[in-house]
Amino acid sequence: MVEPSRGGLLERIRQRDEDAARTLFNELHPLVLKLVRSYLPRRTSEEDLVQTVFMKIFANLDQYSGKVPLEHWVSRIAVNTCLNQLKAEKVRPELRWADLSDEEQHVMETLASTGDDLDPSHELTSREIVDKLLGALAPADRLVVRLLHLEGRSLRDVQGVTGWGIPMIKVRAFRARQKLKKHLERLSMERPM
């Protein structure tokens, strides 16, 4: 069911109330921006993609039945828009050792030389490395790794956002991890001894 306050807001938007549309935009903007930033295809303007997502939200608002929370419905629109944009990207350059910054190379060396968890000071750099590694994966693989392993979402959540079945999510996640392992292996082999 739609929350009562949200229901009233959506009804006002359907009645073409501009203030209500602005309120909804401001409420949903952080969620949409976060999703767009997570999946932002290269060479795509962040604002343009946010605008496209919001236009789809407003254009399809009549189809929102209220069976799922509005945030889930919006997330699905945002993720699908980003995936479609990513599909248009033909080239997914593989990450090379030389593409890594000094700090990233240091984290990779630490990763290979010790078996312990990485130091908290390396978290941001690790995130940058993972983002670069994900750039070489297909959009759907990228999405599933990001949702499951970086955002720590449950399989049910991923199902809600993507609309895929749970077995498909598991298979896709497994294959994506295999591909990431291969990329990591290749990077390690390029590492100067």
Add this chain to the structure above:
Amino acid sequence: VKDTKHQLTRLLKSAASAPEPALEEPSLSLENRIIAQWRSALVSDELFEWPLLFFRRAFVCACGIVLIALAWSYHELSEPPPTHVAVAEYEMQLTFLP
């Protein structure tokens, strides 16, 4: 392979712990652009609303008329035309009877 798997797990774990970058407020220009686009979409919807409604109703009416015409034709064809039969019988009698 096991080593790489372990490395990947640790890398993902560390990356997942990274703090999320702060999200800034939406710019007013973006908000205005989206609202303007929403309003222009509404205007174009209004523009096409009446013709669309008219053609939709006209199509439904046309389908109804076609169905009535088909039913009427079927009814007419399924009933034997008594006049034609009578004329044919009369002509046969004239031809074959002495």
